[in-house]
Amino acid sequence: MIRRDWKRLRPSSLVHAMRLCKEFAQAKHNLSVERIADRMGATHDALYKWLATGRMPAILIPTFELACGCNYISEWLAASAGRLVVPMPTGRKAEGTELLDMNSSCAAALQLLTAFYQAPTEADTEATLAALRLHLEQVAYHHANVARYATPELEFDA
Structure with missing residues (x-):
């Protein structure tokens, strides 16, 4: 299988x-x-x-x-319908290494995107799409964290 x-x-x-x-x-x-x-x-x-x-x-x-x-x-x-679907993850506090990873994935996505626009026939479109999707998912993760902070959930005492 x-x-x-x-x-x-x-x-x-x-x-x-x-x-x-x-x-x-x-x-x-x-x-x-x-x-x-x-x-x-x-x-x-x-x-x-x-x-x-x-x-x-x-x-x-x-x-x-x-x-x-x-x-x-x-x-x-x-x-x-022409919409991009990015799942909103349930968040936890981000560590410094995760923010650095997001920064490097953004740089990698922009580098692939620049190469694509310079020579679309020679660029690896699958790699470019994968890099852009990864960056958007990482941004969505932090979006969910900030949104949760803006509207906190109720905490019940035991």
Whole structure:
């Protein structure tokens, strides 16, 4: 069986996104299609039909993704509308080395981006996209930390 890097997978179509969700649930949570359908409150026959055709009712997409434990459909829908999806991580206090890593990844992304704009046919577009995505994810991490500080969560005493 092929090991997949589930964090780096990007669906190419709606049907592919639905099948990735199903495969993720099978690989990571050991769920069958029947069990996923049960968690959704649907029949397994209906779920098989939706997986084959890609015509799942939109109102059931969040339920399906929750049952599977991943968000490939939502990511594909956003990407197909020209939106960049960056998951907002749950934060912790950043260390100095992480801030230095963010600075160096920014420099690496800008260097690859400059090389791309100077000679687009010779540039490594996959490496450029990966570097830009990494930098955006690191910035999103710090964005979540600052947002949490701005609106603190309630602390309950035991």
